[in-house]
Amino acid sequence: KSTILEAIGFTLFNCRGTGYERRLREGANRGQVLIRFESALDQREYEVERSFSQTTTTRYRVIDPEINQTVAEGSDDVHSWLTNHLRIEPGTDFASLFENTIGVK
Numbered sequence: 282k283s284t285i286l287e288a289i290g291f292t293l294f295n296c297r298g299t300g301y302e303r304r305l306r307e308g309a310n311r312g313q314v315l316i317r318f319e320s321a322l323d324q325r326e327y328e329v330e331r332s333f334s335q336t337t338t339t340r341y342r343v344i345d346p347e348i349n350q351t352v353a354e355g356s357d358d359v360h361s362w363l364t365n366h367l368r369i370e371p372g373t374d375f376a377s378l379f380e381n382t383i384g385v386k
Contacts, residue, residue: 293329342354
């Protein structure tokens with residue numbers, strides 16, 4: 282359960298916790314997390330993909346699988362898109378929201 286919660290926090294809420302390297306399989310240089318969820322805004326399914334290296338995010342995007350297109354790409358664009366589709370109050374610190382509500386230790 283904790284690995285799934287960490288993946289959700291990292292991908293949807295930018296909650297990095299202990300860093301990128303810890304999320305990689307032993308011996309790997311790159312990793313990827315793909316989260317599929319239903320939007321609270323339009324009740325459609327979307328995928329959020331976050332690819333990363335040992336030190337940074339290398340790709341961050343939202344995919345609409347119904348039309349097979351990227352609908353948001355890059356940290357700012359994805360964050361803005363998620364704010365709308367998760368119905369989060371603008372200006373909310375996503376990492377704090379996750380840590381204090383969903384990923385409480």
